[in-house]
Amino acid sequence: MTAAKPSKSARRRLSPGRLVLSGLAALLLLAFAASLSIGWYFSGVATQVEHGRTYDLRVRAVTGDTVTLPRTKATLRRGVFGLEWAENGRKGAGRAIIGEVVRSETIAGVGTGTVVRKVLSVPSGKLVPQLEAAIDHWVYGGDPKKAVGLDYRNVTYPSQLGAMPAWSVPGRTNNSPWVIAVHGHNADRAESFRAMRTVHDAGLPMLSIAYRNDENAPSAANGRNLLGSKEWNDVASAIAYARSQGATGVVLYGWSMGGSMVMSALRHTPDASFVRGVVLDSPVLDWTATLHKQGASRGLPTFETDVAIKMMEWRYGADIGAMDMRPFARHLKTPVLLFTAEQDDTVDNRPSYEFARKAPAGLVTHISEATADHTEAWNVDSAAYERALATFLGKVGS
Numbered sequence: 001m002t003a004a005k006p007s008k009s010a011r012r013r014l015s016p017g018r019l020v021l022s023g024l025a026a027l028l029l030l031a032f033a034a035s036l037s038i039g040w041y042f043s044g045v046a047t048q049v050e051h052g053r054t055y056d057l058r059v060r061a062v063t064g065d066t067v068t069l070p071r072t073k074a075t076l077r078r079g080v081f082g083l084e085w086a087e088n089g090r091k092g093a094g095r096a097i098i099g100e101v102v103r104s105e106t107i108a109g110v111g112t113g114t115v116v117r118k119v120l121s122v123p124s125g126k127l128v129p130q131l132e133a134a135i136d137h138w139v140y141g142g143d144p145k146k147a148v149g150l151d152y153r154n155v156t157y158p159s160q161l162g163a164m165p166a167w168s169v170p171g172r173t174n175n176s177p178w179v180i181a182v183h184g185h186n187a188d189r190a191e192s193f194r195a196m197r198t199v200h201d202a203g204l205p206m207l208s209i210a211y212r213n214d215e216n217a218p219s220a221a222n223g224r225n226l227l228g229s230k231e232w233n234d235v236a237s238a239i240a241y242a243r244s245q246g247a248t249g250v251v252l253y254g255w256s257m258g259g260s261m262v263m264s265a266l267r268h269t270p271d272a273s274f275v276r277g278v279v280l281d282s283p284v285l286d287w288t289a290t291l292h293k294q295g296a297s298r299g300l301p302t303f304e305t306d307v308a309i310k311m312m313e314w315r316y317g318a319d320i321g322a323m324d325m326r327p328f329a330r331h332l333k334t335p336v337l338l339f340t341a342e343q344d345d346t347v348d349n350r351p352s353y354e355f356a357r358k359a360p361a362g363l364v365t366h367i368s369e370a371t372a373d374h375t376e377a378w379n380v381d382s383a384a385y386e387r388a389l390a391t392f393l394g395k396v397g398s
Contacts, residue, residue, distance in 0.1 A: 042300065042308040046291065047224040047316055049213045050186045055086050055132040060114055062127050066102055070114035074135040078371050079379035082136035085125065094125015096142050137376050142194040144169050144208075147193045150200055157209065157241035159234050161218040164210055166238065169196060171205035174246035177276050177397045180238050183207040184256030184375065185225060185298060188214060191255050194378045195279075198386045202393040204251070209238045211261075225319040227287050228257050232264035239265065239274070249276040251396055255375050256347060259283020263325045266334060277396030279389065281339045282375040285325040287349035293348040326351055329358035336364045337392040339385070341372035365392060 012052045057075065059173035061068035080099055087093035106113035119127065123146070140147035140223065144167055151170065151276065156163035169187055171178075179199045181192035192208040199206045210217040211234035213225055239250050252262035252275060259280040266275050284290050288309065295305035312318050338356055340349045356366040367388055369377035378385040 008041070009218045009219040012313050021190055025078070037083050038381060042295070042298075043303075043313075045311060046281050046308065047226060047318070048293075049219075049223060049225050049372075051188075052091065052282060053084070053134045053136045055084075055091070055137070057133045059085070059127070059129050059131045059133055061129050062119075064115050065119050067096065067098060067127060068114050068116050069133070071104060071106065071115045074307050075115040075117070076101060077135075077376070077379075079376060080120070080154065080382065081379060082139045082141060083127075083133055084135040084328040085127070085131040087125070087131060087278040092130075092141065094122070094127065096120075096122045096127050096137075097139060103169045108182045118151070124163060130254075136219050137373075137379055138187075138190045138193060141190060143167065144193070146198060147190070147355045148197050151195060155207075157238050159212070159218070159237040161212050161220065163232075164212075164217050164237070165214075166210060167192075167206075167208040169200060169206040169208070171200065174205060175248055177204060177245040177249040177251055178206050178245075179206045179244040179251045179253055179279075179393075179397075180235065180242060180262075180358065181206055182211070182235055182252070182254040182258035182261050183208075184225070184254075187255070187258075191258075191375070194385075195253065195380070195389060198389045199393065202390060204393060204397050205242075205247070207238060207242055209234065211235070222316055226316055226318050227312075227320070227323065228264060228284070229318045229320070229323055231257075232268070235265035236269065239269065243274070249274050251275075251277045251279065252261055252392065253279040253281075254283060255281045257284050260285065260287065260323050260325070263328070267325075267328055272333060275334050277335045277337070277392065279337045279392065280352070281338075281377065282344055282349065283338070283345055283352060284323070284347050285355050286348070287320045289348040289351050294346070299333075324351070326354050326358060330360070332359045332363050334363070335392070335396050337388065338364055338366045339365070339388075340368045341377055342368055342370045342373055343372060344374045346374035 007315045083096045097120040102116040144152040183191040254262035372380040
């Protein structure tokens with residue numbers, strides 16, 4: 001009796017080579033799907049709009065002119081900072097201005113501990129133990145009058161998306177160059193407080209702007225923060241508003257993503273001569289480099305960050321590559337004051353160094369603060385920062 005031959009389908013099932021190839025194909029498909037999923041997730045995280053702050057500290061003790069806080073990277077940083085707290089569920093219930101670390105103690109075997117810092121002033125509220133608090137590197141809170149004692153007006157400027165709010169702090173006259181202050185990613189206008197007094201002392205008006213997706217400002221159609229690739233249009237609108245109010249020119253001042261925005265506005269403006277100068281504080285001058293830095297800090301391989309960038313461009317229309325400012329450096333005609341922080345954990349500042357090197361000689365004044373973290377050069381040495389800013393404004397603001 002002749003044994004029946006296996007069917008073709010049975011022979012295929014029994015083939016070790018086919019099993020291996022099928023397994024590899026399945027693994028590749030799974031890896032591809034996982035890569036897309038991770039890219040999708042992080043493209044959403046990078047463009048998410050967030051407001052407010054997290055109160056992640058608890059005040060341990062208050063004694064005389066010192067405050068004791070948990071030992072964290074934020075509480076150990078050099079310089080002057082704000083300490084904001086919540087009370088009975090009310091955020092922003094009070095604020096202290098704190099100075100340098102007096103002492104730091106680590107609990108053996110635990111890795112945690114406490115930090116004692118000098119209390120310089122308590123502008124609002126009562127600083128007591130057990131408050132839920134947060135370090136604020138903008139230092140001051142509220143509005144220009146409460147923060148730095150300057151009169152101001154709440155104004156709006158027309159934009160593509162509607163009326164945008166801004167603080168208008170007067171100078172000696174409106175018929176002079178205006179400083180247009182542009183805060184960073186998921187920050188707000190309070191970021192400009194540290195520079196406001198120096199600008200005022202220079203006699204220049206300041207317009208500190210909100211832009212799309214900020215609190216109390218019109219939202220973009222997709223509700224996403226596109227890292228300045230669209231938001232720069234609001235800076236262009238603010239320039240037009242300043243001109244309509246009598247400005248004879250503008251000095252653009254941007255922190256972090258705000259730096260990317262003001263540089264994009266400068267590149268696209270039809271009248272570059274109206275921009276008398278640019279101040280950049282820890283700017284993002286190449287988003288690809290910064291996203292790779294942030295991806296690496298989250299354990300993402302380089303290719304996964306590349307996928308996330310492509311997803312961002314495909315999902316939301318962000319043009320990440322167009323925000324590399326280094327190729328523009330050699331065409332620069334506008335004076336720039338550039339502050340970088342050598343300990344910057346947020347932004348890759350190597351493109352800023354490269355930008356300064358490639359720019360025509362004498363146009364970029366680059367000040368690098370060795371011990372500062374992101375946008376904290378003022379916090380570490382406010383006197384040096386303000387001297388450099390005042391000198392620059394004296395040159396470009398007349």
